Amino acid sequence: MLTLGRHTLRNNLFVAPMAGVTDRPFRQLCKHLGAGYAVSEMVASNAQLWKSEKTMRRANHAGEVEPIAVQIAGADPDMMAEAARYNVANGAQIIDINMGCPAKKVCNVAAGSALLQNEALVARIVSAVVNAVGVGADAVPVTLKIRTGWNRENRNALAIARIAEEAGISMLTVHGRTRADLYHGEAEYETIAAVKAAARIPVVANGDITSPRKAREVLAATGADAIMIGRAAQGRPWLFREIAHFLATGELLPPPRVAEIQRIMNGHLEDHYAFYGEFTGVRTARKHIGWYTRGLRGAQAFRHRMNTLDTTREQLAAVNEFFDAQKAFSERLEYVDEEGAGDEPETNDRLAA
Template identity: 55%
Template sequence: MQLGSYRIDQPVLVAPMAGVTDRPYRQLCRRFGASYAVSEMAASNPALWKSVKTSQRLNHDGEAAPVAVQLAGADPRMMAQAARYNADRGAQVIDINMGCPAKKVCALAAGSALMGQEPLALRIVEAVIEALANRERAVPVTVKMRTGICAASRNVQKLALAMQSLGVSMIVVHGRTREQGFNGEAEYDSLQSVKAALQIPVIANGDIDSAEKAAAVLKRTGCDGVMVGRAALGRPWLFAQIAAELMGQPGFAEPGLESLRNAMQVHFDDHMRFYGEPSGVRSFRKHVSWYLPQWVRISARQLIQGLPAQDWAQEALQRFFRIESSARQWVFIEQCFACLIQGENKASDASSPRDCRLIAA
């Protein structure tokens, strides 16, 4: 698949996710087989560009090409200015966010709210493309969108055709409406219609949580690739599984505990180098809850909901959320894996306090 002057070898892409797809996470997904990854959305408001978060999002050191940055906003002039600003600082692709259903984004008339304001949406696209024209190396503009505002107003095909005529290089469609948020199931008929109508690449997104599902969605829609988001949280190897399935190669098995630990350590080390302490310690906590096995995630969910600690896992997690040192955080993670591996080797219940009391100590 071609995106401007960039060749995307595998049609397996990483979806932009706020608070998740930072540089360490994007690089991890690339190591596991993703060919393309989009940054978490960056604000188009210049007043926010000097913040610590924005400066971190502008750090693309060592990142494989093409570097794709997603912008969110509802002002064509600001979006154009933000596109130039990011391209000057290493962005090689600019993605326009017209898919985020979050209330705080839509309240600003940005994200998926733009699908209900077609003239404004097209002015933004036109302004961004014009802002990036005549550069030494072309910067493709892509758009991530939903099927429409609601089921009665699925206008994705109409908008996508207009955007293609303006010069957009690729369209990503999440198979839900803004009204759905992330509820219900994604539908793919709209994606099939968009792909049939366009000449540029069209990428399918929404509920793609396995290699088999990815292959089925591509077969059904005819899309050029798949974009995976929430399903890969704590499962970066999902990209390798999808790539193997699409290439007709032997299946990529789910990793064992040792392999999971090794993948987590690579991510942890990169994350800490990028953020430092204590910011990195705090921001990695969510990844721990995604990586660790289901019984720990259940305990974490109970803890977050304010339920009393009833077993060792909940007590351990209470202690974990008070850790502010990366060294201590990794010790906790190592102990969790030691406990799990010990339980696995003994073919016993790994959640037994008898085996794992050291974590809560």
């Protein structure tokens, strides 16, 4: 079992922080379906944004299964330290520092994975955050998420790992791509393995973990203490229980029945609507519904229709009508591409993992 400070994690299957995705309803669902740990959406270190509706919603952890981990992002050590203190005061039990996001709007302000180009600044930021909340009797564990480097010619994850360890970081997550790679190509795990071999703190492997077999392969290839899953769980949160079962038994669970997925979706949407309210809820739910239905029979026409619906009542009714139709074809989901050939749904390359 992994421990972070006073917290013992239920297992080594983690939900990656993804902006616009890993809100409280989604984190709770993933934990219910087998994830042992989940990190919140990124919270900006700029204090002027803390009272905005978006940031206050991201900092809402009411009723969430512990431990509560909040990711912060920024490029100023003092602001990052203050953001850590603010989030701890508002319920965060673990602080995660974002140095892995490759999005332009983050990197353009020298935050996220852009920080990997400046090792001295990395050292100042992690030290400031650890000193702000991670020392003393009430120490809050501070973790760090990075990429392997800023481009393939400059993979410096080993150097960053040493800096992090010396500063008192409690756990390190490494996505097996550079900042320049964005989400293109395949993740590489050799760098993660090298970091794990050199590190004295827990190391988490992230990137392209899409199935139970791939999870086992990545754990074996890297020696990592845990794995973090992002895009592959979009519309497929039961992936965590499938991986947990496979790692424990070597056996693959059968695909979930349509009726069970319908129940999962109904619960997710009702929680989502309660969290966001009518206007925002129906609009932000569309991407989740799109992920749940991607590749299913008639999904394209259904998504076009769904995007015209403006109330949660209409949206929920349409979802149930769609899944009732799926049950008429088969007890288990059958994926088809646009031409009707069998295919599994792909993950969304545009969102952070």
